[in-house]
Amino acid sequence: MIEKKVRPVLPVYLFAVSWVVCGLVLPLYTLWGLVTTLAISMAVYLAATAFMPPKTILVPAPLKPFDTGEEQLDQALEQARSQLKELTALNARIPGQSISAQISRMERAGGAILDEVAKRPAKARQIRRFLHYYLPTAVKVISSYAHMAETGAAGQNAQTLKSDVEQNAQTIAAAFEKQLDSLFASEMLDITSDLDVLEHMMKGDGLAEDAPGGKDEEPWMKK
DSSP states (O other): OEEEEEOOSHHHHHHHHHHHHHHHHSOTTSHHHHHHHHHHHHHHHHHHHHHSOOEEEEEOOOOOOOOOSOHHHHHHHHHHHHHHHHHHHHHHHOOOHHHHHHHHHHHHHHHHHHHHHHHOGGGGGGGHHIIIIIHHHHHHHHHHHHHHHHHTOOSHHHHHHHHHHHHHHHHHHHHHHHHHHHTTHHHHHHHHHHHHHHHHHHHHTTOSTTSTTOOSSOGGGGO
């Protein structure tokens, strides 16, 4: 989140009202009338601005463009951002709580995937199939479902489509989450290796509780 200053609009309105009021009592067709009106309007505007300073609000920070070193891959990632926004909009159009919950899972996992790739561009190559097939297909399927739900279509084809999407939504959401999990596989391996080495070193130095010949407590602590 970043801070953004928002200026109130009332001073602008007062500036405009000042021109209208002055136009009723001053001859705006003369030079002195125009200058006087401008001076009065500016004084009103500055006074209103002084009494109503800009408000500071928090807004989402602008998303940084992807930079993987491959133009086509960067374009695919930007398109994926747009598709996730589309998925969010589709979710708002769907009344069913069950399928909506699965779509929310897709949104969270998809957003986390793109966030991780934005931080570590080298991982972008691991999600090519997600970018080119899984996410676009999910958006297409959910879009058809939302359309059917809004039109109230009750024919056999519509019911079959809706039923198939509802049954597979959980599978699609799980696939998104597994794709996210796979991005951290190398980190998990490194951390596991470091922990194993650390554990063996502590045992060798007699610092671990289950180290051979180690003591859980000092004698003075048992009193």
